Amino acid sequence: MEFGSSNFPIFTKNDDLDDVRRSVKFHPTIWGEYFLAYASTEISSVEKDELQKQKKMMRKVLNQTPDDSSHKLELIDAIQRLGVSYHFEEEIGKSLKCIYDIYSECSNKDNNVRSVALRFRLLRQQGYAISPDVFSKFTDKEGNFNEMMFENVEDLLDLYEAAHFGVDGDEILDKALEFSSSKLQFLLPIMTTSLSKQVKEALKIPILKSLTRLGAWKFIAAYQQHKSHNEILLNFAKLDFNIVQKMHQKELSLITRWWKDLNFTNKLSFARDRVAECYFWILGVYFEPQYQFERRILTKVLALISIMDDIYDIYGTLEDLQLFTRIVQRWDVNDLDQLPPYMGICYKAFLDVYLEMEAEVENGGESYLVQYTKEEMKKLTRAFLQEAEWVYSKYMPTMEEYTEVALVTTGHAMMATLSLIGVRNTVTKKDLEWITSKPLIVQASAIVCRFMDDIVGFGIEKKYTAVHCYMNQNGASKMDTFAQLREQVKKAWKDMNQECLEPTPVSMSILKPVVDLARVIHLLYADNDDYTNSQTNTRDYISCVLVEPLTT
Incomplete structure (x- = not known):
């Protein structure tokens, strides 16, 4: 089918590849080497001792407030919204059970x-x-x-x-x-x-x-x-925020060093350079101090998926993409020399991150978790290739065809599976089978991502979106299509709410990261693509969370 939008170039084998590649230009990284300065950041023993002292005081306040009072409701709400409920999960859980009774x-x-x-x-x-x-x-x-x-x-x-x-x-x-x-x-x-x-x-x-x-x-x-x-709670929340921020700053420093050593900024200059934004993204899933390894792995994988997305969407030839996809299916380091250089360095970085993950996970005897995430990565590349083949062949998919593939290319199923490294000591093969079987909550989270992304990307992205497919199939206007997709997003949130109510299909520790991934999307894609265009809103978000300490 033909599609005649001047803002939507369709790539063909007869197009000049360099012209196609130059048609997309992303702004350079905002942060560059900024976070390298935090490499020596440390949390002092004085800060740690003061945090424990205030935590003890806060626990006393929480335990002494009657469960059947409105004050307890307000206190729990404030603790959760101030971001310190992870310190009191047991106490809050017991109180809410009493309130439920x-x-x-x-x-x-x-x-x-x-x-x-x-x-x-x-x-x-x-x-x-x-x-x-x-x-x-x-x-x-x-x-x-x-x-x-x-x-x-x-x-x-x-x-x-x-x-x-x-x-x-x-x-x-x-x-x-x-x-x-x-x-x-x-x-x-x-x-x-x-x-x-x-x-x-x-x-x-x-x-x-x-x-x-x-x-x-x-x-x-x-x-x-x-x-x-509550002054005790306020002071505790501020101190905790600043201490955790220091931890995050040092982690991002190490990740920035890893990214700098890969030299993707120069070697893959066509792609989005957004490693700080990826770290902020993952903070939306795992911010608590105990998840340092999880943040490192998830950030690295997300940053590499972003590079891969740009390879499939704007840079790779169809032949290169087909080759890359076949090699990922084999997952063999010996295939590296078959790839063109720009793909080889991305693939090598992926293999190295997975080796890093395997070394950590195998220590806990849960190596099958890595295998499941590899299978999800293979699914992701196959879906990326399908989208590319549609564009190269000028085939406009039906809404049903598009949705089936495009929910995979959100990466939500991949990231939801990978997020189980946060519960790797308790996750079972049954849990992994469940999360990779397209359960409702994962599909709903992906719908939020896909349709919000497609709405803000309409007329900008260099591939078919849900907006194009729905308009073409139903003869609908742009505004009517936007309204329909937003209704689907609203329903997806209700589906996620339902899946998080007891009795749940799996533990809440498995469900929560899936919902958190949708929360990140709501922030970054509410009005614009604030991941790709991270010079304004996202820069401010990162400054708030990762740069400026709170005044205590």
């Missing part, structure tokens, strides 16, 4: 919008499949929310945040989200500056879709302005 009793007699919404959200976040019918008390006879029962903006904001945790069939939460978001938008002009900033941020990135570290950085600023904030 008395949920019906408390919710039936509680007419406070904020506490009802907060209790609901915290329990759904924890995986409890509680009913949203509790919100019916705030509606009229027609089932519409009664504005008179919402006394302030905070009530609306808590309802708004809770409503995002809906699943298919939670019609009252759909109404709650529509009602609260429209009212918050309407009230924005008359809010105080600090409150309007908080509301604008929530409307753009609700708690469900927030990254822990970036969300903590933002919430710390808002929390310290609350008159009722």
Whole structure:
């Protein structure tokens, strides 16, 4: 089929390859060697001792606050949003279990919008499949929310945040989200500056879709302005943020050194140089101190997949791509000399990273995990090649054909499988079989990635997108197509919510990284491709999380 968009060049064998390659130009790295300066960063014993001292004080506060009080709900919420809940997982888990056990009793007699919404959200976040019918008390006879029962903006904001945790069939939460978001938008002009900033941020990135570290950085600023904030918790959160930031800075320094030694910036100048952005991406999945090895491996693999994506999309000839794909299927270092130089150095880097991973994982006796990730990488290259062949042959796939392949090329199945190195001591072959069998949550996470990416990339990317395929197949306008794809993204979030409610198909430690990958996408692809074009928003995100310490 023909496709006649001037912004969408179709490559053919008769095109001048150098012209095609020059048609895409990415901006150079923003960070360069900046993070090399953190190579000697260390966390002092004084900082470590002070953190433990404050942690002990905070645990005491948490344990002494009654589980059946609104103060406990607010305290748990603040701990989670400040990014320090990983210190108190056992205590929070026990408290939420107690709150769940008395949920019906408390919710039936509680007419406070904020506490009802907060209790609901915290329990759904924890995986409890509680009913949203509790919100019916705030509606009229027609089932519409009664504005008179919402006394302030905070009530609306808590309802708004809770409503995002809906699943298919939670019609009252759909109404709650529509009602609260429209009212918050309407009230924005008359809010105080600090409150309007908080509301604008929530409307753009609700708690469900927030990254822990970036969300903590933002919430710390808002929390310290609350008159009722807990000073012990605030100080602890700031200190923890700064200590963990130092750890991340040193890690990124080592990864930057690895990247610099590969010299991809010069050897593969056609590709996106985004290693710092990849590290930030992985912080959205594993930021906690104990996951140093996981961050290193996941960042390296993600950065190399990004290079591979550019090889398949904009630089490789069809013959080269077919050869590369065949060699990846064999996964043999002896095949390196068969590849053209630009592919060989990428492939060699992949093999080296996998050897690094094998050396670590085999020490724990879980070497089969590596084999599963290799199989996912093979699937990924086959899907990349299929997309390239469509472009070279000028074949416009159907929406169904496109979706089947394009969900694989998001890399979400690959990264979801690889993320199991974070639970490698407990993961089973059954878990690996499950996560590589296209389960609903992985497919939903990939849908968020694919369709959000395709919407912001329409008219820019050099390959077919869901927008092109849907418009072609259905005769739809661009705006109608965008609306349809956004509906699919909304449904995908509901599917992920459902998969995280008990009884879950696998442990939450396996499910959480899959959802976290979608959260990163929501941040980076909400309005633009902030990964490819990382000079503005993403630069600011990285500065907040990885450069500027908090003032204590």
